[in-house]
Amino acid sequence: MNKPSQPRFVRPCTLIWLTLIALTGVTYSIGDAGLGGRNVMLLVLAITLLKGQMIAGFFMGLRKTSLLWRAIMGGYLIIVGGMIAAAYLMGIN
Numbered sequence: 001m002n003k004p005s006q007p008r009f010v011r012p013c014t015l016i017w018l019t020l021i022a023l024t025g026v027t028y029s030i031g032d033a034g035l036g037g038r039n040v041m042l043l044v045l046a047i048t049l050l051k052g053q054m055i056a057g058f059f060m061g062l063r064k065t066s067l068l069w070r071a072i073m074g075g076y077l078i079i080v081g082g083m084i085a086a087a088y089l090m091g092i093n
Contacts, residue, residue, distance in 0.1 A: 016058045023047050041088050045081055052077045 027044050056073045057063040063070070 013058055016054055020051055020054060023051055038089065038092065042085065045085055049077050049081045 027047055030040060030044055053074065056077075057070075060073075062073055
């Protein structure tokens with residue numbers, strides 16, 4: 001007798017991982033193409049911050065924690081990203 005087939009689905013962590021891989025490919029392609037400038041830097045920084053938030057939420061398990069822990073991690077990402085953007089923007093003037 002054949003077993004009934006199990007429905008196939010992709011787990012959320014697999015989708016997040018694939019998204020992270022795709023975003024990494026995008027940022028690599030931008031760098032490999034030699035693109036630069038303020039808008040490109042802000043795009044790459046935004047992608048990096050998004051990836052950091054995805055890692056914190058799904059792989060560090062912060063999406064199910066209290067607002068305090070999510071705010072601490074989000075604040076960290078914003079502060080570090082802001083300092084990187086400020087350093088870059090001060091350097092191009």
